[in-house]
């Protein structure tokens with residue numbers, strides 16, 4: 001059995017989708033990141049970066065003690081290796097998938113995250129920051145579009161993989177962030193194909209419960225994280 005410490009966000013969905021794709025039994029443990037539950041000591045013990053999601057595998061392949069994993073790229077690779085699915089076994093195929101997972105983890109996710117922050121959430125609208133991250137997000141959509149033109153199927157090649165599972169939830173923010181997939185026809189085709197998967201639908205349906213209003217407390221908990229105060233919180 002796997003514990004999924006989770007909130008329904010793009011990073012959370014990566015792992016709920018992966019677990020649904022794998023058909024592994026799992027228990028959802030909600031972490032309300034708006035009320036600050038990511039700073040609870042028991043959560044920090046498995047996710048020291050105070051970010052969701054994280055998993056605890058109570059039946060690791062080595063038969064040993066329960067094993068915890070944080071960072072979605074690492075969780076996707078861990079689950080793929082545990083089950084032998086969505087990550088090819090040959091060196092080239094595996095590297096292609098890992099390259100695109102790393103691209104998502106270092107580019108698509110953080111840049112769309114920053115664009116969303118400055119364009120939608122920040123109380124002060126700073127034109128330079130909005131433009132900077134909008135341009136970078138648009139560049140990354142362009143990179144993804146050209147890659148999907150090349151593969152004509154999925155992000156890392158002919159087969160659906162953890163690269164698709166990593167990228168898809170972030171592209172779900174396109175409308176809210178002011179991007180039209182009509183400008184990225186290959187992304188549009190891929191997006192529709194991934195979205196139509198029943199396992200993806202099931203993963204997205206997990207935990208709609210945790211959505212709460214984005215109030216002043218949430219703003220403080222999520223956007224006011226100064227190293228010194230955070231050390232005090234734990």
Ligand SMILES: N[C@@H](CCC(=O)N[C@@H](CS)C(=O)NCC(=O)O)C(=O)O
Nearest residue numbers: 009011033050051052053071072222
């Ligand atoms: N690089 C991390 C990012 C995770 C992340 O940013 N999670 C957000 C929700 S999407 C979070 O937990 N935010 C809580 C906070 O900002 O304190 C991963 O891929 O796991």
